[in-house]
Amino acid sequence: MTDTLTAPPEVPEQEPLGSIEEPLWRVRLRLTKRSLVQNWKLFVANRIGLVGLVMIVIFALMAIAHPILMATVWPSQIYHPINGYDAPVSEKLVVEEVTDPVTEVDLTTARIQYGPFTEIGETVSISQQPAPPSFGGPNPHYLGTDPLGRDVLSQLLYSTRSAFFLGLIAAMVTVVFATVVGSVAAFFGGWVDSVLMRLADLILLVPLLPVLIVVSALFRISLPLLGLLIGILSGFGGTAIILKSQALQVTVKPFLDAARIAGGGNGHLILRHVIPNVLPLSFLYMMFTVTDAIALEATLSFLGLLSIPMSWGIMISIARTQGYLLGSLEYWWLLVPAGLAVSLLAAAFFLVGRAMDEVVNPRLRQR
Amino acid sequence: MLKYVAKRLIQGLLLLMLFLALLYILLDAQPGDISLQLSANPRLPPEAQEIVRERLGLDQPLLGRTVTYVLNFFQGDLGLSFTQYPRTVGSVILEKLPRTILLFLSATILAYYMGFALGKVMAWRRGKTVETGLTLGGVAAYTVFYPWFAILMLWFWGFQFGLFPLGKFIDVDEWTGAPMAANRVFMRMLISLGILGLVLGAVSLLAHRLPPERGEQVARYGPPLVLVAFLAFWWLSPLRSYVADIAHHTLLPVLTLASVQFAGVMLLTRASMLETLKEDYILTARAKGLPQRDIRNRHAARNALLPVVTSLVLALSFVIGGGILTEGIFSWPGIGGQLLDATLTEDIPLATGTLGVIGIIALVGHLISDVLYMYLDPRIRTS
Numbered sequence: 001m002t003d004t005l006t007a008p009p010e011v012p013e014q015e016p017l018g019s020i021e022e023p024l025w026r027v028r029l030r031l032t033k034r035s036l037v038q039n040w041k042l043f044v045a046n047r048i049g050l051v052g053l054v055m056i057v058i059f060a061l062m063a064i065a066h067p068i069l070m071a072t073v074w075p076s077q078i079y080h081p082i083n084g085y086d087a088p089v090s091e092k093l094v095v096e097e098v099t100d101p102v103t104e105v106d107l108t109t110a111r112i113q114y115g116p117f118t119e120i121g122e123t124v125s126i127s128q129q130p131a132p133p134s135f136g137g138p139n140p141h142y143l144g145t146d147p148l149g150r151d152v153l154s155q156l157l158y159s160t161r162s163a164f165f166l167g168l169i170a171a172m173v174t175v176v177f178a179t180v181v182g183s184v185a186a187f188f189g190g191w192v193d194s195v196l197m198r199l200a201d202l203i204l205l206v207p208l209l210p211v212l213i214v215v216s217a218l219f220r221i222s223l224p225l226l227g228l229l230i231g232i233l234s235g236f237g238g239t240a241i242i243l244k245s246q247a248l249q250v251t252v253k254p255f256l257d258a259a260r261i262a263g264g265g266n267g268h269l270i271l272r273h274v275i276p277n278v279l280p281l282s283f284l285y286m287m288f289t290v291t292d293a294i295a296l297e298a299t300l301s302f303l304g305l306l307s308i309p310m311s312w313g314i315m316i317s318i319a320r321t322q323g324y325l326l327g328s329l330e331y332w333w334l335l336v337p338a339g340l341a342v343s344l345l346a347a348a349f350f351l352v353g354r355a356m357d358e359v360v361n362p363r364l365r366q367r
Numbered sequence: 368m369l370k371y372v373a374k375r376l377i378q379g380l381l382l383l384m385l386f387l388a389l390l391y392i393l394l395d396a397q398p399g400d401i402s403l404q405l406s407a408n409p410r411l412p413p414e415a416q417e418i419v420r421e422r423l424g425l426d427q428p429l430l431g432r433t434v435t436y437v438l439n440f441f442q443g444d445l446g447l448s449f450t451q452y453p454r455t456v457g458s459v460i461l462e463k464l465p466r467t468i469l470l471f472l473s474a475t476i477l478a479y480y481m482g483f484a485l486g487k488v489m490a491w492r493r494g495k496t497v498e499t500g501l502t503l504g505g506v507a508a509y510t511v512f513y514p515w516f517a518i519l520m521l522w523f524w525g526f527q528f529g530l531f532p533l534g535k536f537i538d539v540d541e542w543t544g545a546p547m548a549a550n551r552v553f554m555r556m557l558i559s560l561g562i563l564g565l566v567l568g569a570v571s572l573l574a575h576r577l578p579p580e581r582g583e584q585v586a587r588y589g590p591p592l593v594l595v596a597f598l599a600f601w602w603l604s605p606l607r608s609y610v611a612d613i614a615h616h617t618l619l620p621v622l623t624l625a626s627v628q629f630a631g632v633m634l635l636t637r638a639s640m641l642e643t644l645k646e647d648y649i650l651t652a653r654a655k656g657l658p659q660r661d662i663r664n665r666h667a668a669r670n671a672l673l674p675v676v677t678s679l680v681l682a683l684s685f686v687i688g689g690g691i692l693t694e695g696i697f698s699w700p701g702i703g704g705q706l707l708d709a710t711l712t713e714d715i716p717l718a719t720g721t722l723g724v725i726g727i728i729a730l731v732g733h734l735i736s737d738v739l740y741m742y743l744d745p746r747i748r749t750s
Contacts, residue, residue, distance in 0.1 A: 209688030
């Protein structure tokens, strides 16, 4: 790891930049490819970033797997993440003192759940919700079922897709807002700058979670709308301020003057010269926005404030509202998979962001 | 310096007004208004409904109502709570605010202290096992799904080991026959903690002003002595068991909130230290042959502190969000928990009122970190 870092990043053989006959787009393509290869090497040098990337790929595969599984092996009425229902039946021995809740049941429960004339010593088949993980039978539930008899694994995979969907919306909105606001403020300066930056200050100042909590009490918030809100609030707030300072460094560069002298208008200068130069940093902060968006969505749906049919936060919320919280080791499958999924996906994007930080920001590199 | 603070204060006030105005406009944008609820009675003639609207001022244009709302807010009139009907929003918030302040303040101070101390070590030992371990732990704590983490903490320490109570603020059984209300005891605790902080600050200031040998002695023996005196004061007071009960309930939420917050501070301190360590004056200090510890603590860490203090502003949103969830999960009766309750029961005046007060907390935090920054950076202080 250190070896690749101590040596300056290997620059591939300097190819000639192309003769006049070569079309411009091909030259651009080659330059882009070269910088991509270089940055990839820097990125890979940091193992932690690679771990994050692998984790994101695994989650993406999970998201893709769900519709395929639903179409092939999982019958919809049992495995549907929202409407599915199954109550796995297990044989239990009726005993006086329960020592092993998986195979034994006490008399009172057995009489309620099986029949009023059950006696101690009999074996009864009791259907269970939530059911622990089961691997055999016609309908195995690898992560058990939730208190409403729905398959936890199916919910987990289904929620992965919506988490990615939300992250994507929030990230794209952030990038667009932050780059445009930052570039415009830096480029024009003056009152445009003051207005935009004071607005950004205000948004930065307002704590995101309580505002979203109150907003969700006033309006119905769906997943795309939440993504839009998070994207705007984080893109127009802190990220725009950081990108503006980056764009300010670009606006004083000589190539901008050259472009202006060559007759470029303001729109051209911003689009072709300022924005491409702040875009890498913008993508970096996009990663952190995704982390925030995933955590925020999970938090809000954990509190039961969003109108979303299913998500990781809702899975934990159900376990909580149905009262399975403090027996958490006994009912681990209700709490642990969803909680881990939120934490791991958020961590994965955060790690990738950190590794990208070292690529974009040379001061952080070792030596 | 005073001028700078005053300028900041005025800016903050303007921002607060803007925030409140936006809050009211948001409130206004929701479908329907309170007059529809009050005049839902079908036997009420239209003229009477009109009178209700007029009495509530809802016939005014949006701008006028917004101005009224902001002015009322500054006069402390936040309206009536729906769910706790005869009480005003202001009195509910006043009752709960001290507890929230204690939670936020102690968790933040603890988190910054720990995070800075550990981040320093991390940067200093770059590439060692210590750093990798701390990074992994830090990233895990930073990105963990907070409500889930808090629930696990509550389950592990409170339920499994029974070391801490399962939420709430006092144990009601122990308070029967208490000489005064829990809130008054709590206020006294808060005041004594404030005095403790001031005395500790004075001691460290004294340690800096005195000649080095004496100063070092003061720095070493002063703080523990003050702490012992503080504990002895409460130990000897007649309210001992009640104070201990409140403290017992406070500890777990504070530790949970701090353990998530400190990760961000730690990771940031590391990055900031790494940049500082590349500066020429560190090389100079090394060349002079100064002891490693002095280079780390006096030359590198003190300069690395600046960006960390700035991050206080950026982290504020994170802290407040975490604080609200903490209050919700630990049933801590502060304004964050109140915000959640009010939202879930659609007590709109209470929800917006608490949000406004949370905005003020954010503003004050902003101001404090600005002043701290100025104090730490002599380039700003003298100009």
